[in-house]
Amino acid sequence: MPMTTAEKRATFDRLHESGCFVLPNPFDVGSARALQHLGFKALASTSAGFAWSIGKADNHVTLDEVCAHLAALCAAVDLPVNADFEGGFAHAPEQVAANVTQAVKTGIAGLSIEDSTGDKAKPLYERGLAVERIRAARSAIDADKSGVVLTGRCEGFLVGQTDLAMVIDRLQAYAAAGADCLYAPGIRSKEQIEAVVKAVQPKPVNVLLGWPGFSVAEAAELGVRRISVGGSLARSAWGGFMRAATEIAEKGTFTELGNGYSGAELNKMFR
Structure with missing residues (x-):
């Protein structure tokens, strides 16, 4: 029997309790089914990969396009699907909450909210606002009683703000605001990864590995709980x-x- 949405969400939550698992990123239904065929335990969407598949640049898709894509992925596989939900497709916390509510209805088991603004002059949201956006997403998920795993992302290393202390401070604040999992895409060294894992424990950490030189076993030794490959x-x-x-x-x-x-x-x- 296929897994229900509730069963997928419960399975995804359990994956975060111990060990280290890979969360590969399909870009369409076919690639999602191929990854399921290969035996992966869960999947995550990729904003870039999806955008390219419909002839758009990353961060140039609409909320409705993304939600339709997420619904298609969830219906296509018997696995939990985590949503790369970019910045929540809104600036204001209340609209982030409304958009998260819409995304949860697609059947996803997890969802991430990032703190990048898309503005080169001010690439990260002011810390207080970034925290409120995570808190709003948490409230929306709790109101739905869905059990969707919320990941808080700090994009500092992707926008040229590579002060690890600043990134860790934000991740800790996102954890306090209700994020279940923490993610700082762009950190690459063992020392950086170890520092993040230690700073937010016992909350699980997601690491982006999209290049040669690191193995699942090595990431697990550093305490990483979840690995994704982005686009x-x-x-x-x-x-x-x-x-x-x-x-x-x-x-x-x-x-x-x-x-x-x-x-x-x-x-x-x-x-």
Whole structure:
């Protein structure tokens, strides 16, 4: 029997209790089903990967587009799905809460809210407002009694504000405001990861690993509970596509097409 939404959410919550698990990021229904086929325990959407799949740049999709995408992912797989919900698609805490309420109705098991503004002059929300936005998301989830896992994200390292003390201070504040899991995408060194894990414990920490050089086992040793890859799987897929298409366009040859995945195996997987 397929898992109900409540069962997916309970499963996702339990995954955060101990150990370390990978939360890979599909960009459409097909990639989600492929990841389920490979045995992953949960999935997470990717704002960038989804945007590229519909011909848009990252952070240029609408709330309705994202919610439709999340609903499609949740319906397509028998796994918990965590939503990359960007900045909540609003500035004001009350509108963040309203949008989180809409997202929860798609069937997601988790959701993240980040503190980046999209404004190059002031790339992060003022600390107090950022905390209120997390608190608003928490209130919306609690009001729905959904049990959705809330992740608080500090984007400092992605916007050039790499003061680890500042990032940790924000993560601790987000935890106090109700975030169940903490996430600082862009931290890369073992020392940075260890510092974040220690600072927010016993709350679980998500780490972004989208490059070679780190293993699941090494992350687990540092106390990381959750690993995601962001848009990296989507970029890998686009890498193969662009290499093959560029060869055809520029050289008139088809060598790269020989590196494609077996059509027979794809049909077998999706049958």
